[in-house]
Amino acid sequence: xxxxxxxxxxxxxxxxxxxxxxxxxxxxxxxxxxxxxxxxxxxxxxxxxxxxxxxxxxxxxxxxxxxxxxxxxxxxxxxxxxxxxxxxxxxxxxxxxxxxxxxxxxxxxxxxxxxxxxxxxxxxxxxxxxxxxxxxxxxxxxxxxxxxxxxxxxxxxxxxxxxxxxxxxxxxxxxxxxxxxxxxxxxxxxxxxxxxxxxxxxxxxxxxxxxxxxxxxxxxxxxxxxxxxxxxxxxxxxxxxxxxxxxxxxxxxxxxxxxxxxxxxxxxxxxxxxxxxxxxxxxxxxxxxxxxxxxxxxxxxxxxxxxxxxxxxxxxxxxxxxxxxxxxxxxxxxxxxxxxxxxxxxxxxxxxxxxxxxxxxxxxxxxxxxxxxxxxxxxxxxxxxxxxxxxxxxxxxxxxxxxxxxxxxxxxxxxxxxxxxxxxxxxxxxxxxxxxxxxxxxxxxxxxxxxxxxxxxxxxxxxxxxxxxxxxxxxxxxxxxxxxxxxxxxxxxxxxxxxxxxxxx
Amino acid sequence: xxxxxxxxxxxxxxxxxxxxxxxxxxxxxxxxxxxxxxxxxxxxxxxxxxxxxxxxxxxxxxxxxxxxxxxxxxxxxxxxxxxxxxxxxxxxxxxxxxxxxxxxxxxxxxxxxxxxxxxxxxxxxxxxxxxxxxxxxxxxxxxxxxxxxxxxxxxxxxxxxxxxxxxxxxxxxxxxxxxxxxxxxxxxxxxxxxxxxxxxxxxxxxxxxxxxxxxxxxxxxxxxxxxxxxxxxxxxxxxxxxxxxxxxxxxxxxxxxxxxxxxxxxxxxxxxxxxxxxxxxxxxxxxxxxxxxxxxxxxxxxxxxxxxxxxxxxxxxxxxxxxxxxxxxxxxxxxx
Numbered sequence: 082x083x084x085x086x087x088x089x090x091x092x093x094x095x096x097x098x099x100x101x102x103x104x105x106x107x108x109x110x111x112x113x114x115x116x117x118x119x120x121x122x123x124x125x126x127x128x129x130x131x132x133x134x135x136x137x138x139x140x141x142x143x144x145x146x147x148x149x150x151x152x153x154x155x156x157x158x159x160x161x162x163x164x165x166x167x168x169x170x171x172x173x174x175x176x177x178x179x180x181x182x183x184x185x186x187x188x189x190x191x192x193x194x195x196x197x198x199x200x201x202x203x204x205x206x207x208x209x210x211x212x213x214x215x216x217x218x219x220x221x222x223x224x225x226x227x228x229x230x231x232x233x234x235x236x237x238x239x240x241x242x243x244x245x246x247x248x249x250x251x252x253x254x255x256x257x258x259x260x261x262x263x264x265x266x267x268x269x270x271x272x273x274x275x276x277x278x279x280x281x282x283x284x285x286x287x288x289x290x291x292x293x294x295x296x297x298x299x300x301x302x303x304x305x306x307x308x309x310x311x312x313x314x315x316x317x318x319x320x321x322x323x324x325x326x327x328x329x330x331x332x333x334x335x336x337x338x339x340x341x342x343x344x345x346x347x348x349x350x351x352x353x354x355x356x357x358x359x360x361x362x363x364x365x366x367x368x369x370x371x372x373x374x375x376x377x378x379x380x381x382x383x384x385x386x387x388x389x390x391x392x393x394x395x396x397x398x399x400x401x402x403x404x405x406x407x408x409x410x411x412x413x414x415x416x417x418x419x420x421x422x423x424x425x426x427x428x429x430x431x432x433x434x435x436x437x438x439x440x441x442x443x444x445x446x447x448x449x450x451x452x453x454x455x456x457x458x459x460x461x462x463x464x465x466x467x468x469x470x471x472x473x474x475x476x477x478x479x480x481x482x483x484x485x486x487x488x489x490x491x492x493x494x495x496x497x498x499x500x501x502x503x504x505x506x507x508x509x510x511x512x513x514x515x516x517x518x519x520x521x522x523x524x525x526x527x528x529x530x531x532x533x534x535x536x537x538x539x540x541x542x543x544x545x546x547x548x549x550x551x552x553x554x555x556x557x558x559x560x561x562x563x564x565x566x567x568x569x570x571x572x573x574x575x576x577x578x579x580x581x582x583x584x585x586x
Numbered sequence: 587x588x589x590x591x592x593x594x595x596x597x598x599x600x601x602x603x604x605x606x607x608x609x610x611x612x613x614x615x616x617x618x619x620x621x622x623x624x625x626x627x628x629x630x631x632x633x634x635x636x637x638x639x640x641x642x643x644x645x646x647x648x649x650x651x652x653x654x655x656x657x658x659x660x661x662x663x664x665x666x667x668x669x670x671x672x673x674x675x676x677x678x679x680x681x682x683x684x685x686x687x688x689x690x691x692x693x694x695x696x697x698x699x700x701x702x703x704x705x706x707x708x709x710x711x712x713x714x715x716x717x718x719x720x721x722x723x724x725x726x727x728x729x730x731x732x733x734x735x736x737x738x739x740x741x742x743x744x745x746x747x748x749x750x751x752x753x754x755x756x757x758x759x760x761x762x763x764x765x766x767x768x769x770x771x772x773x774x775x776x777x778x779x780x781x782x783x784x785x786x787x788x789x790x791x792x793x794x795x796x797x798x799x800x801x802x803x804x805x806x807x808x809x810x811x812x813x814x815x816x817x818x819x820x821x822x823x824x825x826x827x828x829x830x831x832x833x834x835x836x837x838x839x840x841x842x843x844x845x846x847x848x849x850x851x852x853x854x855x856x857x858x859x860x861x862x863x864x865x866x867x868x869x870x871x872x873x874x875x876x877x878x879x880x881x882x883x884x885x886x887x888x889x890x891x892x893x894x895x896x897x898x899x900x901x902x903x904x905x906x907x908x909x910x911x912x913x914x915x916x917x918x919x920x921x922x
Contacts, residue, residue, distance in 0.1 A: 127655070134641040229787030230771070270661045270694070272772055275749030275917075277661060277694050284668055287696065288660020409800045410781045417627075420777075421634055424796075425641050427880070431800020494665070495656060539771050543743055543787070 084216055091443030094144055095451055103149045104448065108456045111156015112463075115172045116164055118297045118489035122157035122173065123414035126150050130422055137426035144444040146426060147419070151402070151445065152452045154415050155207070158358075158398045159460045162199035162391060163467050166192060168482055170301035174292055175358035175394035177524055178366040180300060182379060182386025189382050192468040193326035194333075197461065201334060202341065202388040204457045206396035209345040210352060211449045214403050222407035222432070225353050230539035231550045235560035236351070237533035240360045242568040243367035244525055254518045262526025265290045266534070273538045285498040292528045294490045298503040299520050301486045303510020305479055327461055330384070337385045340369050344389045348396025355404050355416075358397040363525050365393030371570070399449065406434055406442065614860035616651040616678055623681040625666030627659040630747075630775055631712060631794055631885075632684045635849055638881050639682075639709075642872050649868060662686050662748060664696040671702040673854040677861040680706065685752040685847045688908035693750040695919035700905060703852040705898045706865045709873070711846040711888035713818060714756055714792045715833060716810040717802075719783055727811045727839040730790070731764045739767035745779045745788030748772055750917040752847055753779075755908070756792045756813060758915040759843045783807060794847070796885035799824065811836040813845045818886050830886040846888055848904060850897070866893050 094100070114125035133146035161173030166183035179199060186195035213221065228236075245255070268279045269289025280286040344365035351361035369389035370379040379386045398415075405416040409430040423430050428438055435442050470478070490503035513520050544550035552558040566573075622640060626632045633655075640653045658666035663686035670681045681703070691698055716727060724730035734742045746753025749772040757770050771788055773779045776797035783791045783798075784806040791798070792813070801807045803825055812818060812833050820830040836843055851869060853862060872878055873891060882889055892900055912918050 127657075130637065131640060131644050131652075134645050138645075226781065226785035229782060229785060270664075271749075272774060273749055275662065275693050275751065275754075275772075276919075277696070284664075284696070287694075288658075288665045404781075408777075408781050408784075410777045421637050424634055424884075425638055429800050429803075429884070432804030432806065433800070494658065494660070535774070539773070542769060542771050545740065545769070 087439065087443045088215055088447060090440070091445075091447030092451075094141065094440055094444035095148065095447040100145055100148050100448065101451070101455075103145055104152045104452050104455045105459070107149045107152025108156040108159075108452065108459050111153040111158075111456075112160035112163075112460060113156075114153065115157035115160020115162075117492075118164065118170055118172050118293070118301065118486060122154050123418050124492060125153055125157060126415055126418045126422075129153060130418065130425075133422065134425065141440070141444075143423075143426040143428055144441050144448075146422065147441070147445050148448040148452070150419055150422060151448065152455070154398070154419070155449075155452050155456045156459075157415070158207075158395050159200060159203055159456050161394075162203070162387075163196065166195045166199060166387070167467065167471060168301065169304040170482065170486065171296050174296065174528060175362045175398065176390075177296055177300070177359070177521070178362040178390035178394075179387055181366065181390075181521065182381075182383050185380070185382030186384070186387065187471065191382070192471060193464055194330045194384060195387050196464045196467055197327045197330040198334060198384045198387045199391045200457060200460045200464070201331065202344075202391040203395035204453055205341055206345050206348050206392035206394065207399045207449070207453045210349050210396040210399035211446065211453070213349055213400060214449070215446055218403055218407060218435070221353050221403060225355070225404050225408060225410075227556055228354050230536045230543060231553065231557045232560065233354070233356070233536035234533060234540055235551060235557050235564060236354060236356050237360065237529050237536065239560055239564040239567070240356075240364045240367075240529060241525070241533070242564040243364045243371070244522070245367075245568060251517075255522050258513070258518050258520065259522035259526045262523035263530045265295070265523075266527050266530030272531075272535050273542070285496075288494060289531075290502070290527065291493050291499065292524070293493050294499050294503050295506050295527055296524060297486050297490050298506025299510035299513070299524065301482065302504060302507025303514060303520075305482060306507060306511040307514055308475065308479070323465055324462075327464060333384060334388070337388045340373060340385055340389050341392050343368060343372070344392035345396045348393035348398075349400045351393070352397035352400030353403055355401055355410065356397070357401065358394045359528050361397035362390035362394040363521075366390045371567070399453075402445075402449075406430055406445075407432060614677070614858070614864050616649065616864070618678055619651055620649070620653045621679045622653050622655045623666045623670055623679065624655060624657045625659060625663030625681060625686060626684060627657055627775070631796060632682050632849070633657060634796070635709065635881075636682045638878070639869075639872055642875050642877050643868070645877070646871075646875060648871050661696060662690045662694065662751065664690050664694065664698065667691075667698045667703075668696070670852070670854050671698045675856040676854050677857050677864075679854055680865060681852050682709075683848055683850050683852060684712075685755075685908070686748075687848070687852075688905050689751045689755070689912065689917075692909065692912045692922055693917050693919055695922060700852065700901050702855050704855055704857050704862055705901055706851040706853055706862055707869050707893040708848065708850040708891050708897050708900065709869065710849045710882060711890050712794050712796075712849055713886055713888055714752070714813040714845055714847070715795055715798065716760075716813070716836065717780075717783060717791045717793055717798050717807045718789065718810060719786055720806055720808050721786075722789070722808065724810070725808075726834075727836055727841050730810055731766060731841070734764075734766045734768075740769050742766070742768050742790065743788040744768040744770050745773060745782050745791045746770060747774070747776050747779055750912070750915075752845065753792050755911050755915060755917075756843065756845050758917075759845065759911065760841065762914065763841060763843055780807070794885070795830065795887075799884070799886075809833045811839050811841065813843055814888065815844050818888070820883050820886055822883070848901070849887070850901070 137143045137146045161176035162179050164170045164172045165176040165179040166187050169180050169184040171177045183195045271278050347365045348361045366389050370376045401416045404410045405420050487500050490499045540550050551561045624633045624636045636655050640655050643649050673679050724733050744757045779791050780793050780798045780801050782788050818830040823829050
């Protein structure tokens with residue numbers, strides 16, 4: 082067990098007082114960054130990157146630098162859930178799926194339970210991913226290389242299919258919302274032809290519709306508009322404010338171990354591939370809804386509906402560092418910034434990093450364990466504090482939220498146009514709610530539509546137009562097959578039970 | 587008496603102020619944070635260079651104000667260039683370029699050109715290398731082209747960054763010259779392209795050195811030739827038996843394509859000569875640091891660095907070159 086020996090060495094490096102202090106600072110900063118919508122982990126890490134330049138000069142400094150930055154990242158992963166649950170405003174793209182059940186829970190006065198479940202599942206997801214990184218990273222690195230365009234498309238297809246059946250209400254409304262999302266995703270430059278599409282000559286549109294702006298508007302502003310109509314107050318102000326809620330929720334969590342295991346697996350896969358934390362959280366939620374026996378109740382405030390996306394998002398976010406370290410390919414935008422950091426500190430990510438920079442890599446891995454423990458402690462002790470925000474009168478908190486949303490939308494591209502766009506999406510969100518159109522399919526199509534389209538066209542370019550490329554090897558065939566199976570599951574299971582009934586009579 | 591001393595003092599102070607007011611005519615300095623626009627996403631070659639420059643300036647205290655790197659990569663970089671074009675006369679904004687300074691307006695028709703900007707200085711030129719997977723039997727460009735011809739047109743996949751940009755331009759240039767036909771597959775970033783080649787999802791790439799070096803050192807990729815008219819000067823061994831200087835030029839092996847990518851700094855239009863000079867000098871200080879030299883060597887850059895009229899002339903001729911290449915390849919937007 083050479084890994085364990087190396088890991089103990091890593092702990093020795095990460096456990097210095099200086100590094101532990103950096104972990105606390107990083108996680109706290111990260112939570113703040115995660116709470117502010119728009120100021121995502123990637124932006125936060127990029128802003129703080131210059132701080133580490135001088136730090137990395139000292140011997141062992143590169144390790145301290147990455148510990149600080151990666152802890153910001155863990156903090157952001159934890160923090161994204163807070164506003165999703167309290168205000169229905171996802172602080173980060175990967176916490177959109179957390180709103181589906183987290184916000185209803187908070188409206189029922191169970192914000193504390195939802196937050197505890199979210200934080201604890203995040204921790205578990207991360208832990209599984211770190212264990213994976215510690216023990217089988219070389220095998221995984223080789224697995225990730227197997228992913229070409231057809232495999233990526235199959236994974237996206239699987240995400241869509243896992244999600245399609247979860248919508249309640251009219252199927253056509255789901256399809257309409259999803260198509261609107263695809264249309265929005267198509268705006269801007271087209272990777273495959275290098276041409277502008279659907280910009281109608283407006284230069285503001287050439288960067289396309291950013292997912293974050295749409296989400297801040299649809300969810301955040303839309304929700305505020307609804308609350309204004311419904312009587313200017315938050316439901317859920319009765320949230321209990323003591324630490325007992327943490328223990329009570331912990332008692333409930335072991336019941337959902339199946340969901341945790343499944344979501345961790347989904348998350349790790351999507352992080353390594355690298356598909357990213359956002360699709361992972363959607364896919365895990367969709368799967369949990371399908372498979373769980375309470376699936377019907379999802380969306381009305383089930384703790385399990387918070388566990389699934391949070392576990393997957395954190396597992397994916399953590400394992401996304403693996404392709405960055407072993408292949409030099411970032412698994413997420415934040416990992417991309419960290420990758421830039423590695424190069425600036427004079428380290429070369431790639432297959433040789435594990436052998437050439439042993440201290441750095443194992444120090445980082447050890448800090449993943451410690452950083453997540455530190456993160457869990459920080460956020461859990463703050464649960465009553467976060468929940469107490471709901472006691473602030475609506476007339477005070479709503480303008481604050483509005484301002485934070487506007488700042489968030491502006492931060493994404495430093496563009497005033499995006500703030501107006503956010504308001505337009507806000508009205509759209511309100512109309513969607515009023516007309517009972519689901520927003521989740523739109524959001525999913527907007528975030529993945531572009532990437533799914535790219536990988537589909539790359540595949541078909543490579544195969545000279547042959548669609549059988551999606552079944553051309555066991556790996557891609559299995560994923561595509563699983564996707565189709567999930568898509569037609571309602572029909573298949575319906576047909577199966579009809580057959581059995583007929584056999585019985 | 588005291589009064590007199592005071593007034594003499596005041597006079598002296600006044601004189602001193604006049605002098606120090608006279609001095610800024612030579613030395614303009616930023617009075618607030620300088621925005622460093624990167625017309626590309628985070629993690630790419632331009633972004634890396636911008637962040638290295640930012641780090642060198644911060645570490646060596648080369649500027650009193652801070653430098654903030656801002657990525658505006660939307661619309662193949664058009665977002666960033668339009669932002670700089672729209673900030674006419676703003677001396678607190680600089681932009682780093684890649685070839686999309688030329689290719690994006692030509693391919694998409696978005697209205698901007700380098701003439702809307704003020705050239706500051708060229709920092710370096712980025713090289714392009716023809717890479718294949720280590721398991722590919724071809725050891726030279728010639729063998730590779732023969733292999734392609736045997737496989738038939740369109741059977742060899744070339745992976746590259748973006749569409750109608752530098753990687754595809756080089757691909758088309760090879761095709762024209764050698765009479766072969768690739769299937770070009772565009773990806774979003776250079777690191778991704780290198781990994782796709784390691785995983786054999788494409789057959790070749792024209793990655794920049796810095797994008798592929800990690801995989802080369804790990805023994806996953808093989809460089810066939812560099813698209814420059816002389817070999818790279820870096821003689822330190824990168825792998826067990828090869829240095830950057832050991833990679834032959836494509837010209838030596840009978841493929842007379844050469845292409846270099848500009849990594850240069852521009853300011854918005856309408857700025858004064860003092861302001862330009864400030865950034866020219868600042869970047870010169872950056873170039874003298876050991877950190878910059880190491881970065882140049884790690885990325886095997888061509889260290890040509892021009893300023894002033896020479897730089898502007900270089901940019902003008904590069905624009906002409908790109909126009910020719912894009913026209914030949916049929917990549918121009920309608921009406922260009």
